[in-house]
Amino acid sequence: MDFNKKYTPQTWPDHPEQVTLEGKNKFLGFWLFLGGETVLFASLFATYLALKNKGPSGMEFSTNTLFELPLVFIMTMILLTSSLTSVYAMYHMKNHNFRGMQTWLAITVLLGLAFLGLEIYEFNHYVHLGFHYGQSAFSSAFFTLVGTHGLHVVIGLGWIILLMLRNAKRGFSLYNAPKYYTASLYWHFIDVVWVFIFTVVYLMGVVG
Amino acid sequence: MSHDAQVYVRSQTEFDYIKQKRKKDMRNQVTTFGIMIFLTLISFTAVAAGFSVYLIVPVILLLAAIQVVLQLYYFMHMSEKNHQVVAFFLYSAVLLAFTFILTFLTIIWWG
Numbered sequence: 566m567d568f569n570k571k572y573t574p575q576t577w578p579d580h581p582e583q584v585t586l587e588g589k590n591k592f593l594g595f596w597l598f599l600g601g602e603t604v605l606f607a608s609l610f611a612t613y614l615a616l617k618n619k620g621p622s623g624m625e626f627s628t629n630t631l632f633e634l635p636l637v638f639i640m641t642m643i644l645l646t647s648s649l650t651s652v653y654a655m656y657h658m659k660n661h662n663f664r665g666m667q668t669w670l671a672i673t674v675l676l677g678l679a680f681l682g683l684e685i686y687e688f689n690h691y692v693h694l695g696f697h698y699g700q701s702a703f704s705s706a707f708f709t710l711v712g713t714h715g716l717h718v719v720i721g722l723g724w725i726i727l728l729m730l731r732n733a734k735r736g737f738s739l740y741n742a743p744k745y746y747t748a749s750l751y752w753h754f755i756d757v758v759w760v761f762i763f764t765v766v767y768l769m770g771v772v773g
Numbered sequence: 774m775s776h777d778a779q780v781y782v783r784s785q786t787e788f789d790y791i792k793q794k795r796k797k798d799m800r801n802q803v804t805t806f807g808i809m810i811f812l813t814l815i816s817f818t819a820v821a822a823g824f825s826v827y828l829i830v831p832v833i834l835l836l837a838a839i840q841v842v843l844q845l846y847y848f849m850h851m852s853e854k855n856h857q858v859v860a861f862f863l864y865s866a867v868l869l870a871f872t873f874i875l876t877f878l879t880i881i882w883w884g
Contacts, residue, residue: 576782579791583855596859600866607870611877638817645813649806652848656799660792753849757841763813764837768820772829 569738577661577737582746584739591743599754602717606758609713610765613706617770620701627703628770631696637767640683641759647676648756651749658745663736666745670729673752677722684715707766714762717755724748805847812836 578584583592618627650673657665688708691697698708725748732741783791816833846852851859 572780575788576780578781593858596862600862603863603866604869604873607866607873610870611873614874615877615881634817634821641813641817642810645806645809648844648848649803652802652806653799656795656802659795750849753844756848757844760837760840760844764816764833768816768833769830771820772826 569735569740572661572737572739574661577659578739579659581658581737581739581742583743585743588739588743591747595747595750599750602754602758606710606713606761609706609710610761613710613766616702616706618703620703624701624703626694626696626701628766629773631691631694632767632770634767634771636683636687637763640680640687641763643676643680643683644756644759647673647680648753650676651752655746655749658737658742661737667729667733670725670745674722674725674729677718677725677752681715681718681722684711684718688712711762711766714755714758717751717758721748721752721755724751802847805843809840809843812840 572578572581582588618624650669654666654669654673657663657669688711691704696704698705728741728744728748732745735741813836816836819829819832845863850856851863
């Protein structure tokens with residue numbers, strides 16, 4: 566099949582990401598991968614909960630004095646909004662509006678970068694306070710969990726940017742539609758993990 | 774390889790219908806987003822207001838679960854057809870996730 570075949574809004578299939586065999590395999594394989602990611606984050610959450618506020622005796626840091634809610638609230642709103650903007654991108658993909666999709670993905674990337682900047686600021690702030698990676702069992706568990714999520718944000722941003730650049734002049738095809746679709750699923754999954762991070766780590770941490 | 778895709782040209786009526794339907798779906802997505810923002814606001818306000826720990830923790834965990842279900846079923850399209858295998862993958866992972874958390878916590882508390 567000619568992957569570069571041009572479609573019009575009239576002929577563009579309803580589910581362009583699942584028309585080709587390759588697209589179907591990508592879709593299913595990617596969800597299997599997301600299942601694996603869920604297990605990865607579950608182990609990190611379990612470790613964090615087991616080691617929360619624990620470490621060497623006389624430890625000076627605890628969740629209810631360390632975390633600041635306003636910053637976490639802003640980060641949450643930014644990431645949640647970026648999830649909606651990538652839904653808009655997929656809406657334009659279904660309507661075969663390439664420029665619309667690229668624009669919304671660019672907004673998603675900008676929001677992701679803002680989130681990442683705030684996270685770097687937060688980690689830097691903790692390290693300056695003396696709460697660094699090797700400070701205690703608690704600090705290691707915290708930085709590993711939240712840092713792994715941050716790493717996913719970096720990978721997601723790199724992925725979306727590369728897709729946008731590589732396909733900028735190509736337009737839509739049944740070859741790149743599954744790529745865009747899975748990238749947007751990945752971005753939503755990052756938001757799913759963050760919902761549990763802000764609830765379990767930050768909100769439950771401030772409560773005690 | 775069965776890579777061949779049949780090209781189907783929609784009639785103008787079909788095209789208008791599907792465009793309308795997508796627009797409606799998108800409006801529903803924005804509503805979902807509104808609900809998710811609202812749930813987040815409740816969680817943060819409950820913690821900032823300083824209610825009892827035994828009240829707050831179950832409530833914010835429940836709100837997080839609802840928000841994740843919305844994200845999975847609407848933003849990630851799990852409510853659409855053709856997602857049975859996807860649900861199997863995901864729920865297997867969720868089962869493991871609960872087992873991990875239960876095991877790790879009980880090892881620490883009873884160990």
